[in-house]
Amino acid sequence: TQKIIGESTPIQQLIEMIQLVAASEATVLIQGESGTGKELVARTIHALSRRRSKPFVVVECSSLPDTLLESELFGHVRGAFTGAVADRKGLFEEAEGGTIFLDEIADTTPAFQARLLRVIQEGDIKPVGCNQATNVNMRVIAAGNTPFEEFVNAKTFLTHLHYRLFVLHLTFPSLS
16 A cells, blocks of 8 residues: 655645544545645545545546546436446445545536535435435545636636535645
8 A cells, every 4th residue: 555655844744634634524625736646645534534444436537528427426227328228336336335536526517516516415316317316425535736716716616516525625735
């Protein structure tokens, strides 16, 4: 397993915050430049949490188009779209009892963000093509490399979602 290392004061403070955050069940928002280790921070939070024996699921939001992202995260039912030949569980269900890490969450559309907000608020998901909600129990950790306030001010990121994700906030120090 990888470990966060560093002797600088900012890294030591981050390590202390990770230990505190891991004891909580609240959502976490991690900000930091690309390549600084946001996923490692999320994995460490999960490994130190009560959820450590359950799955840790990573979703790279910027690499999937919005329509595919919804199917991947929420799952789908047979016949929901061309090629949906069987019911499929989404990554939220795969993370049941554990943690889901949504990397580059700011790259998603407001429509997707609204669905994600419902998951965080209610703990319910609706697979694509299904009217029945399913309850999920997982912790959400999200990350981005740009201050989210910029996206909120530009109205490309929902204020309410930012509020829900910003419960616990970690900023990864620059490596330079």
